[in-house]
Amino acid sequence: MLLLTAILLAMGRPAICPCGTISLWHGTVQSNQNSQQISDWYSFSHIIHGFIFYGLSRWLMPKRALWVALAIAIGIEGAWEILENSPVIIDRYREMTMAYGYSGDSVLNSVSDATFMILGFLAASRMRWWQTVGIALAFELFTLWAIRDNLTLNVLMLVAPVEAVKDWQGG
Template identity: 50%
Template structure:
């Protein structure tokens, strides 16, 4: 029982470490090519976007955490399973880490560059990818503590603020990757 609990506590840090090492091995830069590491980089149309710890896309990863918690809770409720926090968090972390690997693949980077206004996007730095996963973990932890109404309100607020400030967000990102619309691209380009 103690070994199982210890494995549960080590799973998430191990996923973070393996993801970071894999991205670095695949050629992602560890930190921004500019040679600095900032806590916040707020300029979206910039070669330094997604290169520092936090940026305007960090709220999207926080939202991932809220959504993953809701989906796992729903799954557990539907199948009458008891939701245990650490195993659920481990699953969510695996999914988010897998997304970071896919998002930073050459084909997805090229897709972003082809169908969105992210012409200067060359993928995330390793530090930014790990920070994105950490934001998902934070969102997951908050969702586990907050009432549903507050979680829903925060997700909507984060998405609306991001759309108003940078004309992008999780929903628009998904739409533009799956079915790019010229009207959205034109609206985003008018920043």
């Protein structure tokens, strides 16, 4: 987490929201504080990342200690946070998703996103697989209903954008 923080700061990412405030929750997607605060609608997606990483680790490395799998998951999530805040991905979000004015995450938000992934990973380690899947589906449906976006649509719109989805999301 310290390495992630150092890399993001070296990339020129703001430590906190440029607005100068720190909030536990920011719920307005189309605003200058989205992806700048401790948590937002996309925190649900990062919990699901943790569910996915836990499931993959138990499938691909069933005999590895949980802390080893978690360390690998943190490395992957950290790499995603760095990539997500690179100009190529920021521009892709602006062009292809509902994040029209997206300028990247604050370091606070990126570290919080990684923390939400850790929480998801650890929660999945304590639940049965079907409970984890049920909660992930509930999160996906809830955020779809609340903000017309979720992890599934986010991946779709980054990888293979659908104009009709973009129009619907813009709403």
